[in-house]
Amino acid sequence: MGMFDYEFMQRAFWAGGMIAVIAPLLGVYLVLRRQVLMADTLSHVSLAGVAIGAVLGFNPSIGGFIVALLGALIIERLRRNFRGYGEVSVAVIMTGGLALALVLMSMSSSLTRSFSSYLFGSIVAVSSTQLWIIGTVFALVIIYWVTMRRPLYNLTFDEETAQIGGTHVRWLSQTFAVLTGMTVAAAMPIVGVLLVSALMALPAALALRFAKGFTSALVIAVAIGLIGMFGGLTTSYYVNTPPGATVALLLLTFLLVGMGIQRIYYRLNRNKNDGYAPDIDSRRFWQRQNRSEQNSKVKTQVLNKR
Amino acid sequence: MLLASMQDVIFGYDREPVVNRLSMEIYSNEFLALSGPNGAAKTTSLKLLLGILKPWSGQVQIKRNEKGSKPVIGYVPQQVSSFNSGFPSTVYELVRSGCHMNLGLFRRFGAQQAQLVQSSLEAVGMWELRDRKIGELSGGQKQRVCIARALAQEPDVLILDEPTTGMDLESRKGFYELMRHHVQKHGRTVVMVTHGLEEAEPYLDRIIRLEREEGGGWACLTTSSCSARFGPEE
Numbered sequence: 001m002g003m004f005d006y007e008f009m010q011r012a013f014w015a016g017g018m019i020a021v022i023a024p025l026l027g028v029y030l031v032l033r034r035q036v037l038m039a040d041t042l043s044h045v046s047l048a049g050v051a052i053g054a055v056l057g058f059n060p061s062i063g064g065f066i067v068a069l070l071g072a073l074i075i076e077r078l079r080r081n082f083r084g085y086g087e088v089s090v091a092v093i094m095t096g097g098l099a100l101a102l103v104l105m106s107m108s109s110s111l112t113r114s115f116s117s118y119l120f121g122s123i124v125a126v127s128s129t130q131l132w133i134i135g136t137v138f139a140l141v142i143i144y145w146v147t148m149r150r151p152l153y154n155l156t157f158d159e160e161t162a163q164i165g166g167t168h169v170r171w172l173s174q175t176f177a178v179l180t181g182m183t184v185a186a187a188m189p190i191v192g193v194l195l196v197s198a199l200m201a202l203p204a205a206l207a208l209r210f211a212k213g214f215t216s217a218l219v220i221a222v223a224i225g226l227i228g229m230f231g232g233l234t235t236s237y238y239v240n241t242p243p244g245a246t247v248a249l250l251l252l253t254f255l256l257v258g259m260g261i262q263r264i265y266y267r268l269n270r271n272k273n274d275g276y277a278p279d280i281d282s283r284r285f286w287q288r289q290n291r292s293e294q295n296s297k298v299k300t301q302v303l304n305k306r
Numbered sequence: 307m308l309l310a311s312m313q314d315v316i317f318g319y320d321r322e323p324v325v326n327r328l329s330m331e332i333y334s335n336e337f338l339a340l341s342g343p344n345g346a347a348k349t350t351s352l353k354l355l356l357g358i359l360k361p362w363s364g365q366v367q368i369k370r371n372e373k374g375s376k377p378v379i380g381y382v383p384q385q386v387s388s389f390n391s392g393f394p395s396t397v398y399e400l401v402r403s404g405c406h407m408n409l410g411l412f413r414r415f416g417a418q419q420a421q422l423v424q425s426s427l428e429a430v431g432m433w434e435l436r437d438r439k440i441g442e443l444s445g446g447q448k449q450r451v452c453i454a455r456a457l458a459q460e461p462d463v464l465i466l467d468e469p470t471t472g473m474d475l476e477s478r479k480g481f482y483e484l485m486r487h488h489v490q491k492h493g494r495t496v497v498m499v500t501h502g503l504e505e506a507e508p509y510l511d512r513i514i515r516l517e518r519e520e521g522g523g524w525a526c527l528t529t530s531s532c533s534a535r536f537g538p539e540e
Contacts, residue, residue: 161381
């Protein structure tokens with residue numbers, strides 16, 4: 001196989017593989033918490049960071065990284081202030097980030113060329129520094145997920161009950177946002193700013209349609225992410241198309257085909273199963289009553305003390 | 307024994323106070339109902355008590371138990387937003403997550419916990435549906451699953467916000483029985499917001515009615531109490 005003779009392709013596969021595991025993993029939680037646009041916003045914001053880095057003369061990747069982290073924290077903060085319609089925070093930050101990026105970009109003309117690699121992603125753009133960044137983020141996300149998966153489930157299901165149950169909702173929510181920011185910043189050089197959210201949202205969207213339970217949703221999302229990533233990278237190598245766009249189109253095709261198959265499957269199976277849901281009879285409560293002894297009747301007198 | 311108390315609590319969502327100088331007490335090992343007309347700040351009072359909302363002024367206290375830790379509270383809210391979307395979780399997974407609140411991050415989910423999840427689901431008659439996706443359940447069934455989840459937490463206090471909404475008469479009665487059982491046999495405290503006082507009254511120990519104050523805000527409080535409950539349990 002000629003593809004892996006090139007070191008940059010090996011790096012691309014390593015980097016892509018790691019991103020294709022963590023991005024869909026976080027994506028499932030983001031979709032369920034209605035925060036999926038956060039990934040998109042952060043990628044735009046981190047573009048501003050890349051521009052800042054380039055203008056001020058330090059590593060653009062690190063600039064993008066730091067700004068994505070800050071952006072994540074600010075979004076989280078604003079989301080709490082606009083309770084009930086947290087999307088507002090996304091719109092605010094997205095506008096700010098993109099506007100700043102464009103203004104800074106106009107200041108230095110040399111930036112414009114390398115910018116297209118950040119916008120659309122490029123396999124060649126994965127330097128060994130970036131590979132290290134991605135590796136670190138990958139390790140952090142995996143460790144975080146392994147330790148925090150129980151509270152994360154509770155948080156995702158319902159913030160209020162999680163809080164009462166003793167979960168540090170605020171802390172968890174913030175750290176989660178920070179890790180999302182890291183992942184977005186790490187994924188940028190591969191899939192490009194414009195398609196980062198595709199890698200988070202599309203596998204999750206498909207997984208949520210098929211999965212029976214939560215664990216299976218996570219597994220399916222990661223599997224789809226990996227297949228899409230490796231398939232997309234290979235295609236992009238042989239057909240010479242931009243990698244980010246190829247991966248995203250492949251994922252989109254999976255989503256559409258998956259939805260089509262599911263629809264046909266449901267239609268074919270409709271006759272066999274008339275859709276009757278066995279409603280367990282409500283007398284179950286009574287059984288318990290009968291089982292427990294009845295001798296301890298509480299005589300209750302209710303007085304109206306006004 | 308006094309479990310939690312609120313004193314002279316004032317709270318509002320914007321400028322107007324919704325809760326004005328509210329005081330109430332909750333004793334351990336009682337089945338308490340919180341009642342009142344719509345807009346009487348029942349849910350708000352609960353949230354103040356639970357510490358989700360911070361009062362403008364006044365004190366909210368929850369007694370710590372012998373070990374010095376806060377009591378475990380199982381809360382069943384009025385609505386759970388994730389139920390509306392297709393949250394990809396089976397009934398079993400959801401109830402199991404109740405156990406996780408006690409297990410913390412790493413302790414293993416063992417046979418004892420599995421037993422607890424099973425008995426919680428059986429208590430609400432949902433064991434047979436454990437492999438179903440929660441999004442596919444009916445409103446009343448979702449409510450039951452939520453109750454089972456709270457039970458799987460092995461709470462010291464169960465706080466339920468209109469738990470019987472969407473339940474048929476028989477289920478409601480069964481539910482009251484179940485709560486009664488938990489108060490008597492497991493020594494738990496149950497606080498529930500309800501409109502169906504006539505039905506629930508035979509099972510209750512005490513009722514707190516939130517009523518409208520003369521000349522304005524929803525504030526005043528009447529406690530209808532039952533003296534029989536404060537003696538030692540037979």
